[in-house]
Amino acid sequence: MTGTSAVQDRVRDIGFLRRQLTRPELAAVAGAVLVFVFFAITAGDSGFLTFGGTVSYLEVAAQLGIVAVPVALLMIAGEFDLSVGSMVGAAGIVVAVTTVEYGLPMWVAVLLALALAVLVGLFNGYVVIRTGLPSFIVTLGMLFALRGLTIGFSRLLTGRTQIGGVTAGGEGQPLPVIFSGEVGGLPASVFWWLGLAVLGTWVLQRTRFGNWIFGAGGDVTAARNVGVPTNRVKMLLFVCTAVGATLLAMIQVTSTRSADVLRGELLELQAIAAVVIGGALLTGGYGSVVGAVFGALIFGMVQMGIFFTGVNTDWFQVFVGVMLLAAVLFNTYIRRQASKER
Amino acid sequence: MADRTPVPGAAPLLEIRNVSKYFGSVIALDDVSMQVHGGEVTCLLGDNGAGKSTLIKVLSGVHRPDRGTLLVDGNETVFGSPREAIEYGIATVYQDLAMIPLLGISRNFFLGREPVSGRGPFRRFDKPRADRVTRDELRKIGIGVRDTAQPVATLSGGERQSVAIARAVYFGAKVLILDEPTSALGVREAGIVLRYIAQARERGVGVVLITHNVHHAFPVGDRFVLLEHGRHTGTYRKGEISVTELETKMAGGEALDELRAELDRD
Incomplete structure (x- = not known):
């Protein structure tokens, strides 16, 4: 056993700073701070820093974040779901058609939408597992098919593609309050977002299931x-990603009192962008829910921040594109650091 | 020459008798017998293509032999799948490690068998315990890790191999099949792994060490099973044979002698 002491001398202490540097969400947290500072300077006196301004970007971030949290978990497990945007449209139409056209109670409509989400999720998962095809392709198929079904059925049953007057049975009903009420001036969506973030983080970091996701x-x-x-x-x-999309649909339907077959378009790509900015790898096995939360926050701040600066909001997507690329470059570097043999 | 005497009073942990395996017209294994005893390291030696890989796949439940029988603790057994073999306490550590590179050491160690604490919806992965056990088990094999959350990818090849073995032993493997554990390692790294194999043997584990490096096998091996072209060409106990003899037999001796003579002439 002469060599043992020599081996033990090689203590690998990677140090506090280095450990922080290799956390997946680092880029997103740093990015969020940078974006905030940027808009605080450029749009601070035109309302970005006011309570109303804060609520406005938090709400945008929350709506994306509600979907980005389950998408993050799925991506860490190595799969994509490109059908979440279509799911938002479908769930909204299900609720609007069943309540407005058929007079069903709101809670029944919500249960129907959830049942559809579970079916869509199971179908996606089953096809991916049984065929071994990449989930990118399988859910891309679902993206088109589900959107098409939504438009087709909506027109078939109601003759329209936008359905208004979703009153949920009048004022003071519990469901609209749960989905789109306000507490202290903050919309319910913000609380849903933070609640899901805490739940997602707990599952990923503190449960057996979380370890299995990484595995x-x-x-x-x-x-x-x-x-x-x-x-x-x-x-x-x-199933979780589809249910997350349905939750967002409920929030949108109850707050706007309407549904549109085209709701949620491009949401799937924004969610993936938020998750990737949050430090997850496209190849799976690495990432965090906290990162996705900050990724969504960056989205919200950029979208509303540009609005407050008075620059044409057409430039929003340029900003997002550049940031996405920068984040991926940064994350690749970090991952190399994290997995370096020491 | 062949030594088939079992340890007195105990059936071998794992044994194959007259096993043959064919892939179409190729005879991968032809009438091979071997025994694995607890507290012993059985080295499976052979050149590339000798049938080592096929043999361990039979032992670990990947392949079912076309002929012959497999016995666990003296009872005839058929493994339907690798999982069944694992249930019998036969663990295989493959060269490609079966570890998740970007996942932390303790998370890897307990992947699939995470300890839990709390109840109901608050049942959670007992991370402190996982960290403690991992740290202890790694210390036993001479790897000092301060942060068990660091990715497995940050460990060296020998350390990673040792962690994989430690995991199998910790979860109660009775027979440990190691597929070329030292082939990709430098001398020092190989030393770490070989030392740990000796430790596992002291704990009563029956180790099957597959290698084509006699110099790695000899220091830790208790018996040496030679394979050549799918045939069993001899089993030797330690002390019955020297490392040079073993090497000569394994390399198809005469061929090497001829080569040496030929090169000397020039």
């Missing part, structure tokens, strides 16, 4: 070999 995304064969039910993990997460 399924990191190396599906290795994870399966040590007994992780990777298929079940993925199925469940596909």
Whole structure:
């Protein structure tokens, strides 16, 4: 045993700073601070820093974040869901058609929308697992099919593609309050967003299931070999993304009192962008919910910040594109640092 | 020459008798027998293509033999899948490690078998315990890790291999099959792994060490099973054979001698 002491001398203490540097959400947190400072300077006196301004970007961030949190978990498990945007449109139309056209109670309509979400999620998961096709392709198919079905059925049943007057049975009903009420001036969506963020973080970091998510995304064969039910993990997460999209649809329908077949377009890509800005790898196995939350916050701040600066909001997407690229470059560098043999 | 005497009073943990395996017209294994005893390191030696990989796949439940029988604790058994083999306490550590590179060490160590605390909806992964056990188990094998959350990818090849072995032993493997654990490692790194193999043996584990490096096998091996072209060409106990003899037999001796003679002439 002569060599043992020599081995033990090689203590690998990676140090506090370095450990922080290799956290997946670092880029998003730093980015959020930068973006905030930028708009505080450029748009601080035109309302960005007021309470109303803060609420406005928090609400945008919350709506994206509600979807980005489950999408983050799914991406860490190594799969994409491109059908969340279409799911938002579909769930909204289900609620609007069943309440406005058929007079069903709001809670029944919400349950129907949730049931549809579970079905869509299970279908996505089942096809991905059974065929072994990339989830990118499978859910891309679902993106088109579900949107098409939504438009088709909406026109077939109501003759319209926008349905207004979703009153949920009048004022003071509990469901609209839950989905789009206000507490202290903050819309309910912000609380949903933060609640999901806490729940998602807890699941990912503190439960067995969270460890399985990392395992399924990191190396599906290795994870399966040590007994992780990777298929079940993925199925469940596909259901979660669809349910997250449905929650957002409920918030939108109850706050605008209307549904539109085109709601949620491009949301799937924004959610992926938020998750990637939040430090997740497209290849799976690495990332965090906190990162996705900050990714969504950046989105919200940029979108509303540009509005407050008075610059034409057409420039919003340029900003997002540049940021996405910068974040990915930064994350690649960080991952290399994190996995360097020391 | 062949030594088939089992340890007195105990059936071998794992044994194959007259096993043959064919892939179409290729005879991968032809009438091979071997025994694995607890507290012993059985080295499976052979050149590339000798049938080592096929043999361990039979032992670990990946392949079912076309002929012959497999016995666990003296009872005839058929493994339907690798999982069944694992349930019998036969763990295989493959060369490609089966670890998640970007996942932390303790999370990897317990992946799929996470300890939990709390109840109901608050049942959670007992991370402190996982960290403690991982740290202790790694200290036993001479790897000092201050932060068990650092990614496995930050460990060296030998350390990673050792962690994989430590995990199998910790979760109660009775037979440990190691597929070329030292082949990709430098001398020092190989030393870490070999030392740990010796430790696992002291704990009573039956180790099957597959290698084509006699110099790695000899210091830790208790018996040496030689394979050549899918045939079993001999089993030797330590002390019955020297490292040079073993090497000569393994490399198809005469061929090497001829080569040496030929090169000397020039």
